[in-house]
Amino acid sequence: MLKAHVSVSLDGYMAGADVSVECAMGRRGDELHNWLLASPQDPVDAEVASSMNSHQAVGAILMGRRTLDVGIGHWGDDGAFGMPCFVVSHRDHDPIIRGDTTFTFVTNGLHRAVEQASSAAGAKQVNVMGAEIIRQLLVDKLIDELEINLVPIVLGDGLTLFGDLPAEMMDFEQLSVRPSASVTHLQYRVNKPAVPVTPPNTVQVGDADTGASM
Amino acid sequence: MLKAHVSVSLDGYMAGADVSVECAMGRRGDELHNWLLASPQDPVDAEVASSMNSHQAVGAILMGRRTLDVGIGHWGDDGAFGMPCFVVSHRDHDPIIRGDTTFTFVTNGLHRAVEQASSAAGAKQVNVMGAEIIRQLLVDKLIDELEINLVPIVLGDGLTLFGDLPAEMMDFEQLSVRPSASVTHLQYRVNKPAVPVTPPNTVQVGDADTGASM
Numbered sequence: 001m002l003k004a005h006v007s008v009s010l011d012g013y014m015a016g017a018d019v020s021v022e023c024a025m026g027r028r029g030d031e032l033h034n035w036l037l038a039s040p041q042d043p044v045d046a047e048v049a050s051s052m053n054s055h056q057a058v059g060a061i062l063m064g065r066r067t068l069d070v071g072i073g074h075w076g077d078d079g080a081f082g083m084p085c086f087v088v089s090h091r092d093h094d095p096i097i098r099g100d101t102t103f104t105f106v107t108n109g110l111h112r113a114v115e116q117a118s119s120a121a122g123a124k125q126v127n128v129m130g131a132e133i134i135r136q137l138l139v140d141k142l143i144d145e146l147e148i149n150l151v152p153i154v155l156g157d158g159l160t161l162f163g164d165l166p167a168e169m170m171d172f173e174q175l176s177v178r179p180s181a182s183v184t185h186l187q188y189r190v191n192k193p194a195v196p197v198t199p200p201n202t203v204q205v206g207d208a209d210t211g212a213s214m
Numbered sequence: 215m216l217k218a219h220v221s222v223s224l225d226g227y228m229a230g231a232d233v234s235v236e237c238a239m240g241r242r243g244d245e246l247h248n249w250l251l252a253s254p255q256d257p258v259d260a261e262v263a264s265s266m267n268s269h270q271a272v273g274a275i276l277m278g279r280r281t282l283d284v285g286i287g288h289w290g291d292d293g294a295f296g297m298p299c300f301v302v303s304h305r306d307h308d309p310i311i312r313g314d315t316t317f318t319f320v321t322n323g324l325h326r327a328v329e330q331a332s333s334a335a336g337a338k339q340v341n342v343m344g345a346e347i348i349r350q351l352l353v354d355k356l357i358d359e360l361e362i363n364l365v366p367i368v369l370g371d372g373l374t375l376f377g378d379l380p381a382e383m384m385d386f387e388q389l390s391v392r393p394s395a396s397v398t399h400l401q402y403r404v405n406k407p408a409v410p411v412t413p414p415n416t417v418q419v420g421d422a423d424t425g426a427s428m
Contacts, residue, residue, distance in 0.1 A: 150364075
């Protein structure tokens with residue numbers, strides 16, 4: 001089960017303009033995570049936050065190379081996740097080990113990375129991080145659930161969640177809606193075609209990926 | 215009190231591409247109103263629909279010229295609304311009377327049209343229809359509330375609610391969230407600056423307006 005959590009502005013951005021290592025969420029993009037960092041935290045927000053990367057539910061993380069590059073400086077000595085992470089990349093790299101968090105680089109395509117992450121996760125779910133990788137997984141019908149934290153701000157520019165995806169491919173089913181005082185957490189099932197799509201072997205998105213995912 | 219109700223896709227479109235008189239909601243845009251036209255209707259959707267243009271709450275309607283042009287053929291002999299409607303337009307036109315529905319054309323600017331509609335509405339609210347006019351009212355800080363019916367489809371192209379609005383201007387407060395089985399109804403207060411903005415006399419948006427509003 002592949003699942004992505006994304007905090008999205010009212011105008012559909014999951015990061016502001018000009019994402020960089022210094023400014024991982026882009027211009028004003030940090031405001032997308034105010035609900036996550038508030039103190040004290042709204043009880044609904046707290047529940048969503050604690051379930052996001054909980055070890056009960058999540059067995060592995062799949063991310064793009066850029067997500068790793070902009071994120072790793074912020075994830076501390078233990079790598080923050082405490083589970084196997086798989087990094088889709090064109091460029092190979094030795095595994096990075098930070099406490100219980102391992103970052104394994106996968107250079108032979110997104111579908112192989114999905115297989116490795118799913119295998120590592122076993123019966124648990126795989127969480128996906130990064131705008132570009134989520135988009136590619138949506139196109140390839142590999143994502144099962146999308147959880148959108150809808151934040152009532154307008155960014156005007158930045159990285160969109162859906163971008164210019166082919167509209168015909170998308171079919172969502174509303175699973176749950178949990179409003180907190182400031183944001184709304186929307187959970188959707190991504191409906192897949194009845195006939196499984198044969199995965200191509202050539203897909204590579206890691207290096208175009210961004211650091212925006214939550 | 216000015217209020218806009220809009221049905222918006224998950225990727226932020228309030229109408230599909232290629233809006234025309236024949237295809238008032240653009241390509242696949244009709245799907246944005248499936249919740250409104252379903253039979254039997256979800257009880258939450260029914261409650262939202264009946265409150266939208268209820269005579270208890272709403273005293274007048276403000277719309278763009280294009281909304282009128284693409285809509286009037288669909289609104290029947292009684293004009294559908296049963297209340298005074300004000301049409302912002304560059305081109306003058308005699309009032310159109312359809313039963314209790316009157317369409318009055320306002321050619322001296324959006325702010326004058328807001329004044330006329332507010333005056334006609336008295337203590338009740340003014341509902342606004344049309345993508346472009348809603349955007350202009352957001353820029354001019356004249357809208358008080360925005361109700362978004364969030365529909366889990368992806369259109370990929372069309373008329374966006376927010377478009378390229380200057381992001382710094384927008385400040386929303388989540389007032390209520392009502393999920394039905396298929397869509398989520400989100401009500402936001404549009405926060406205005408403490409110091410009132412002096413309205414310019416030159417704003418004209420009617421003819422650039424679109425038929426997409428719900």
